[in-house]
Amino acid sequence: MTDQAPAPIVTLTEAKKHFGPVRALDGVTLAIEPGDCIGLVGHNGAGKSTLVNLINGGISPSAGSIKFDQGDDALSAGVRSVFQELSLCPNLTVAENLRISHHELKGFGWRRPARAEIRASLDEIFPDHGIDADTEVDTLSIAERQMVEIAIAFAPRGTEARLVILDEPTSALDAGIAGQLIAHVKRFCADGGAVIFISHMLGEVFDVASRITVLKDGKIVAESLAEDFTREALVDAMGHVAAQEAETSGALQSFGPEVVRTPQGLAAREGEIVGLSGLAGHGQAAALAQLFLSRSSAWRSSKSPDVVFVAGDRQRDGVLPLWSILKNISISILKQGSRFGLVDTNVEANAASDWKARIGIRTEDTNNPVLSLSGGNQQKVLFARALASTAPIVVMDDPMRGVDIGTKQDAYSMLRSEAARGRTFLWYSTETEEACQCDRVFVFRNGVISAELTGADITEEKILEASFEMQQAS
Amino acid sequence: MTLLAKPWIWAWGAAALTFALTIGLTSGRGAGELAYAALSFGAFAAIVGLGQMLVITLGPGNVDLSIPATMTLAATLALKAMGSMPGTALLGLAIALAVGFGAGLTNYLLILLLRLPPIIATLAASLIYQSLAIWSNRGLRIKPPEALADFATGRFFGVPNVAWVGLGLAVLVWIALERSVWGRWLLATGQNMRAARLAGVPVERVRASTYLAVSVFAGLAGYLLASFSGGAALNMGAEYLLMSIAVVVIGGTSIAGGNSNVPGVWGAALFMFLVISMLNSYGAAAGLKNVLTGAIVIAIVIAASTRKGRK
Amino acid sequence: AGSHLANTADKRIALSNNYAGNSWRQAMLQSWEEMGAAAVADGVVAAADAYTTSESQATEQAAQIQNLILQGYDAIVINAASPTALNGAVKEACDAGVVVVSFDGIVTEPCAWRIAVDFKAMGKSEVEYLATRLPDGGNLLEIRGLAGVFVDDEISAGIHEGVAENDQFEIVGSVHGDWAQDVAQKAVAGILPSLPEIVGVVTQGGDGYGAAQAFKAAGRPTPLIVLGNRQDEMQWWADQRDANGYETLSLSIAPGVSTLAFWVAQQVLAGDEVPKDLTVPFLKITQDTLDETLASTPEGSVANVTYSLEDAQQVIAGAK
Amino acid sequence: MNTLSRYRIILPVVSLVVLLAATFWMQPRAMSYFGLNLLFNLAVPIALATMAQMMIIMVNDIDLSLGAFVSLVACITATYLLDTPVLGLAMLVALILAYAAMGAMIHALELPAIVVTLGMSFVWGGFALFILPSPGGASPDWLRALMTVKPPFAPMAVVASILIAVVTHLLIIRSALGTVLRGVGGNTRSVARAGWSVLKLKACAYGLAGFFGVLAGMALVGLTTSADANIALRYTLLSIAGVILGGGEFVGGKVSPVGAVIGALTLTLAASFLSFLRLSPDWQIGAQGAILILVLTARLIFSRKGAET
Ligand SMILES: Nc1ncnc2c1ncn2[C@@H]1O[C@H](COP(=O)(O)OP(=O)(O)OP(=O)(O)O)[C@@H](O)[C@H]1O
Ligand SMILES: Nc1ncnc2c1ncn2[C@@H]1O[C@H](COP(=O)(O)OP(=O)(O)OP(=O)(O)O)[C@@H](O)[C@H]1O
Ligand SMILES: [Mg+2]
């Protein structure tokens, strides 16, 4: 940074946002200057997404002020956002989605420049992306959609981006693509752009950020240059006990009989944690969905189901948005204690309060609507829903998406203890680190299993090796 | 202000207001008669409305447009089978319910197997039911057995028997929705069918039972209406197409699914009868009557929804 | 006439109908089918097919008429959903050389023949009948048909004309019963509580029984209700007559007028000179003819008359 | 590549072609300039109404008042537009604005469109009864001339259908504004976040629907030469069926104008096809339902194929 600091692009002064009694943001003062790359971290519900929404004008502050150096609103100040939940129009093509954000594109023959612009942006950030500008978004995988959204945020769109806010942009990306994004962010900031980078993956944050800001319960509790933080210090500041390295499970454990075997080759034994890995969008989710659908019925339901599902794509596969937290948790265990087909509300309430405590859902009352929870806490609700049932097999479709590091550690140990009690887990994760915690890993490539790894073979290198086409094969 | 936040209060308020306005015309005379008529005729709308509500709760795009045809077919076949003979009332009821069951099953199978949008599937099927009704009886009007007609037009504790049936059904539906496992499943399916399926809800069973329920209710309504008005007619259900949807939405059920409202259906059913009676009593011409009905319906929806938003 | 019958042996006649959802229309279709089958068997015409759409929609009927033109019928007999909205299609038929005969619901297109019922006179004669029965006059309730339909407007206009001429009567309430028993019953039940004493009910036929039910449910004395021609109405009338000497009148159009239209079309095809505007009397049932009509009406159906070639020739001669 | 969306347009085309072939086979006379016009001319107002419905479905709403609205327009066209053209035109413009206002209100107050339009269907119907208590009126001469014009090579009905399809395709699929409007159906929130006024966009979509509704009513009068208050009530359901038949979906902004026009033609043709079959009158109504099911069942085959690739 030079001595003559340039004017901040956006300045927040004592910004507050309250949702009823919830103090989502409780007085945040922050200035972002050209060239800044701020890593924003914090536990689930710390207020990160709320901060993003305040800056880009999605919600207005309860108190305090937000000022831009150019114009009155985020758009005219060149502030762009990539939101935590995907926000493209799925019925439009990639190029048409750019048009939505690019108001100047109109008139006869607007398509050609639109195509060129999005293609250039994609090429720059994600070389070899393989995305055609004329495909409809709903035919793309989640990872590809995320890439398109990021590309649109960085595209010139007539005005040039000055500040890009990325709210958990890598949660659906695999390591390789996430690396490309990080490289681009670094380039962008070096050229004088500013970025706010929100992630629960501290490695990434350290990698990309020049400055790190820690939010806790709506307040900034630590703010400093990235190199001044250690991983432990950061985790401490976020308010969680430093995570001890989860030791990889030895091959000593003995598992029960085989309980899952699919025609595709996926197998699992009682008490085993089986990981599904590989690049995003190579058929893992489909394999899990198929497994779940084949072992459960759309016609019958039983008190003790065979499998339960933990969704990663909350909006699409998990949350029942009109309901309270309590009803969202109890939907899978309604038959427990029910008599004459009527719900036993006691069983229900007990399960909800039990799991709220065990898994640490941040809410005062489980009768609050589920949508009042932050993204990560909604994910915990889905965990609670699955684990509250007695099903011996738990199928998890990237369930740690957007879950903070402290909660993750809790979840890992909970998985371990549930597995020790004889439950079987099938766990698809976009993070290789997580796959390494499993007892057995199946790596997917192009919709088929390309490798089965066990014990000491489960390493990042081996997984990556199996994920990519062999270069030398010819 | 919690009462004002209840979505059904608006339908009941509107019903009370129209009642008062009508009776105001005669300075109180005829209040009993009007209430009795409203309960009688409101019952038919309420019965089909309860069924339609269950379907609408299943989520966007779910609606049963075959209600009128199912009513007609059930009534036609039931009255033909009874042939005005004494002691056949239960046989007729069984036939009407069976016809409803069959129609519901057909609708559901069209939706499931041919993956037709429900709005189109039920519309197309209803044309077939209508043809069946024409073919089976060619519009001949057969009188219900005497005892059945007496029951349908009779009263118990001053309340029409058909209204008792409608009230009983409403209580049943309320329990099913608010207290039963099936109701939770239905509400979950209505919010997000895919998420519900992945949470272990037997969504197809829920959908099937819902489409069966609405048709069975329609069959029952047809049977009662034919007994009430002295025989089945080929066009007897026609007005219950829009009516069944109107009472559901005026009653405060969310059209987006996953949220339903039993008391509102009854309130709206009474209101829909009373508003026409009021406009008739004030001598409104057909055009004015329609314009006012439409305007009042929209006003209620606006009142109910802005209240909810402000909460 | 014999040669006329033979002249049309290779001609094909179609019936275009727009609604099949009540017993009157069903009886109309039935009369047509029975008579048509006989005429084809006797070699009078080559075909007499019936076509129907639903919901009284003029647009669908217009499309249907266009299809009938394509199918090459020599004559199309129409009960029209609208007196004017089919004119485009009727004109196309005439231009294609097709004979068009309209009845009951007639069309105004000049190239078509019309077998009309004087609906206005029918409405007026209801009031005139009431004037003979209730010389002191009093309050009347009017039950109309389906709003926006020609027949409804005509009958209602006739009734109001009658009331204007007989100022001892006043219409204190008016509801739309859509020509359906249950709709009429509902509408009457809704308006009755706010009405003073009613001495007479003027109807458009088919809704008298529903009105009677509503009066009974409200616990009011049964007024003088002018009835239509449905069997259940007449049965109710007969029952009341036997119980308490109830006396009234039934005015309607016989559904068999479709057969009259058939013969008119046949006569036109045979080359007879037929005036464009014909009138058919409405069906009137009085206290004296009640038993006789009831005996000849199937249960649940409507009172009917089937017309023959001679009847048609008589009507044509009368109009010349 | 994108096979599914390709199939979306193939299906309506195939249904129409099959039905047309069957019709020609049963009634060779239809295979002529004159015959095609008779088969399809009443499909023109239905196609226009289908376009109107499509504008609403495109933004995730549904319009239950369309039939009543088209009837009202027909009544105005056959009376005011004939007698006092300036007043008539002003009324029609006011109706389009009323439609746009209805869209704005639905969005601003977050009302369910299905309920508001259900209510509006009574309102439009009531106005229509005011204007024409009993059937009547007449078509303005220029309108009649326009609807009965005999262009060379192809009959008016065919030319008009192609014109409607091309214009709406350019408007909805190709144009920059149409893209944003479809975006509202796909993801309202992201369109709002990109700085658009969803209120204005919805008003625009509804205004377009009103515009096409007006065209439908006028075209109808040009063909029938007169109007009544109930003349087009069927158009509500026909237009919904047309949009779906044409490959559109109720939610998500997925619509196809070309498909929808073909859907409207298919529906009209299906009715004609049935009358050529000479069924007993008892079954004529039911057969309409059966053929609707049959045509839509073809969707199943195509969507299966689409899912496989
Ligand atoms: N619309 C709302 N209504 C009520 N409470 C809300 C709303 N939006 C957010 N909150 C609350 O505000 C707090 C901050 O939420 P926010 O989404 O900003 O968290 P976050 O830091 O992004 O968490 P995560 O990492 O889980 O995404 C949470 O307690 C959340 O429950
Ligand atoms: N409930 C379900 N019902 C039917 N099909 C489902 C269901 N859940 C998932 N699927 C199938 O799974 C697919 C989604 O997973 P996809 O094929 O994109 O897996 P993936 O390649 O592992 O994706 P990603 O890694 O991006 O999550 C859907 O296209 C669908 O075919
Ligand atoms: Mg967040």
Ligand SMILES: [Mg+2]
């Ligand atoms: Mg998060």
